[in-house]
Amino acid sequence: xxxxxxxxxxxxxxxxxxxxxxxxxxxxxxxxxxxxxxxxxxxxxxxxxxxxxxxxxxxxxxxxxxxxxxxxxxxxxxxxxxxxxxxxxxxxxxxxxxxxxxxxxx
Amino acid sequence: xxxxxxxxxxxxxxxxxxxxxxxxxxxxxxxxxxxxxxxxxxxxxxxxxxxxxxxxxxxxxxxxxxxxxxxxxxxxxxxxxxxxxxxxxxxxxxxxxxxxxxxxxxxxxxxxxxxxxxxx
Numbered sequence: 001x002x003x004x005x006x007x008x009x010x011x012x013x014x015x016x017x018x019x020x021x022x023x024x025x026x027x028x029x030x031x032x033x034x035x036x037x038x039x040x041x042x043x044x045x046x047x048x049x050x051x052x053x054x055x056x057x058x059x060x061x062x063x064x065x066x067x068x069x070x071x072x073x074x075x076x077x078x079x080x081x082x083x084x085x086x087x088x089x090x091x092x093x094x095x096x097x098x099x100x101x102x103x104x105x106x
Numbered sequence: 107x108x109x110x111x112x113x114x115x116x117x118x119x120x121x122x123x124x125x126x127x128x129x130x131x132x133x134x135x136x137x138x139x140x141x142x143x144x145x146x147x148x149x150x151x152x153x154x155x156x157x158x159x160x161x162x163x164x165x166x167x168x169x170x171x172x173x174x175x176x177x178x179x180x181x182x183x184x185x186x187x188x189x190x191x192x193x194x195x196x197x198x199x200x201x202x203x204x205x206x207x208x209x210x211x212x213x214x215x216x217x218x219x220x221x222x223x224x225x226x
Contacts, residue, residue: 001167001168032209034210034212034213036151043201043217043219044151044201044216045216046212046213046214049210050209050210050212051210055214085150087150087151089212089213091211091212094165095166095167096141096156096211098143098150098152098153099150101150101151
């Protein structure tokens with residue numbers, strides 16, 4: 001199966017900062033990479049699909065890029081509600097896999 | 107409004123079985139693949155299984171293959187996860203999610219989750 005590795009595992013930042021989270025696939029997955037945000041005790045929420053397409057209702061300060069094996073999620077001008085855990089997920093293979101998560105803390 | 111509601115979680119002994127369900131509403135249930143994702147306490151997300159619109163294709167994660175079975179009843183807008191030979195490391199909150207996309211499949215709606223605890 002395809003392994004997804006996120007870095008860093010945790011990240012400290014401040015309101016107004018710009019942060020970048022990286023996701024690396026163990027083999028090429030083309031553009032088939034999605035990003036989710038999860039807050040404690042809640043179900044995950046889709047942010048970005050197909051590497052860079054913003055899900056409806058998601059603020060434009062979130063953006064994604066990459067192709068093949070290396071992908072990034074960028075959050076511009078961090079807001080208090082952005083402090084959460086972020087996961088990447090590949091849908092290239094029929095066995096989907098998630099990254100281990102990146103916890104974004106104040 | 108799209109809704110997914112999981113039910114059926116609970117406490118089960120190691121080696122036991124449990125079937126959890128997910129009821130969909132607010133969308134054309136039979137037009138979507140559906141997925142189960144789990145999250146062990148304090149851990150990350152793990153994809154478990156998915157099922158095609160008509161139930162003709164199913165995929166499983168390596169950790170559950172041969173023990174778990176996904177199925178669906180489109181007439182009742184339900185998807186099920188039959189879990190057999192349960193182990194302590196199957197303890198998790200189990201979420202169902204709707205799949206969308208024409209190529210990069212992704213999960214746009216999720217249920218609130220149902221907790222499963224495997225313990226003696």
